[in-house]
Amino acid sequence: MENHVTTPESVRITSAVDPVTAVSRLAGSGRFGDHIVYERPGRWVFAADPLGRIELDSDELRVSAAGGSTRERWTGRPVDALERAFDSLRVACGAGASGTAYGWIAFEFCANALGAQRHLTERTSLAHMIIPRIEVTVTESEVTVDGAAAAEIEVIEQLLLPPAEPLPTPHPVDVRADASGYRARVAAAVAEIAAGDYQKVILSRRVELPFRVDLPASYRLGRAHNTPARSFLLRLGGLAAAGFSPELVVSVDDEGVVTTEPLAGTRALGRGVAADLAARNELESDPKEIVEHAVSVKTSFTEIAAVAEPGSTAVAEFMAVRERGSVQHLASTVRGRLARHRTRWDALDALFPAVTASGIPKRAGVDAVFRHDAARGLYSGAVVALSENDSMEATLVLRAVYQDEDTAWLRAGAGIVAQSRPDREFEETCEKLGSVASYLVPAVSRGPGSTPRSPMVTGGSRHQQH
Helix, strand or coil, X not given: CCCCCECCCCEEECCCCCHHHHHHHHHHCCCCCCEEEEEECCEEEEEEEEEEEEEEECCCEEEEECCEEEEECCCCCHHHHHHHHHHHHHHHHHHHCCCEEEEEECHHHHCCCCCCHHHCCCCCEEEEEEEEEEEEEECCCCEEEECCEHHXXXXXXXXXXXCCCCCCCCCCCCCCCCCCCHHHHHHHHHHHHHCCCCCEEEEEEEEECCCCECHHHHHHHHHHCCCCCEEEEEEECCEEEEEEECCEEEEECCCCEEEECCEEEEEECCCCHHHHHHHHHHHHHCHHHXXXXXXXXXXXXXXXXXXXXXCCCEEEEEEEEEEECCEEEEEEEEEEEECCCCCHHHHHHHHCCCHXXXXXXXXXXXXXXXXXXXXXXXXXXXXXXXXXXXXXEEEECCCEEEECCCCEEEEEEEEECCCCCHHHHHHHHHHHHHHHXXXXXXXXXXXXXXXXXXXXXXXXXXXXXX
16 A cells, blocks of 8 residues: 555535536546445535455455454354454554445345345355545535545546536436336235235335446436435446435444334325325325335334333334335335444344335245345345444445446335235336436446546555455
8 A cells, every 4th residue: 555644634625516427427537446336415525545445245244454364254144243343443543544434235245134045146245335535525614534635636626626517417217118027026926914824025126227227327317306215326246336325224323222114105206286185195095005015114113222221212103104206105214212222233233134125024025025026135134324432323225226347236125914916016117217217327438436436636545345
């Protein structure tokens, strides 16, 4: 690793653009190696140039930093393996480490906890986390840079000074082909539910895209038309993605309050005032949607109660309607106070995967997902932010576009219960896919994030990429 001199404190710089344009430019510049953009309400972080990383798969745990790398077989809970790796990586990265780690967790991360290991193939990716050297925090009023060298700060400012260009032109794709036999899979699940195997399962379908995607441009355009709970844009190793998350799987704040936000029950949005209101009224009165939502809230309550102080778990909001891009959902909020002998990792273990992306009971529902769905990977997993003060956010990965070295794709699912009809569930996946499919921008160059893998700007360091 080359030596670099970073600024000792946060540096405020000038920007002429809005936060979404700012982080999209940073990600699209190709200057900062692997990166994650993570949006909280009113605040975006561009985290880049990993000082260290953790890669967990079904067979092996790998931890790498400037001082070297380790690999080992792991057993037990995947959250325990991640916690140990995270603690050791903090020490290895030393004083230059960011205050926050970022990364993603695949849906398959849940297999060990829910007895579904037999469904995993060798080297199935479960998680990928980084501790970044550079963090650029962007709000409507200011941009601050941490961990960068003087020359890098200058380049970042140069990237953000030109006025915002017009939004890019989208290339919408058709999402109505049923290439994976979705309706038949829904019918099979309804039969299993009728037989008493489980109450609910979320089945999804993947839509392959006919072109490479410019993810930073698509993120910027899509964010202008979506109202997510959180959003993200990432490139880690060979995987890149951009998405507009409708809900939190779990958050743990610095006071130990655990929160989850189950969304279940969906209707289309954006078809005109009268049509949207009619769809909302139908959503709020449809017995199938109400049952689907209520059982999800009950499960979320039970899961938080398992790691919370007795008597502290409560439904803070029940069956409100939240608008998320091209759809509207029934939404609730469940909270509890983390028990003293529990940690944020226990909260993640209890609540992952999201009940609204797996099934009820969760063990049987997850088994059905593995049997009826193709491997999910990042879809219905989580993008995660871990702070030094023991807080955590894990935001559900839905309404996203994904890209690796060879392929780009979309994915969406629907909750299947006894009252489900295959045609209606298929239509729901189309409504959800519209949140992303309508705002895709084709890439000019080839690569996971559609941007060139150019060297770090002068003054920084270029770390080994995996």
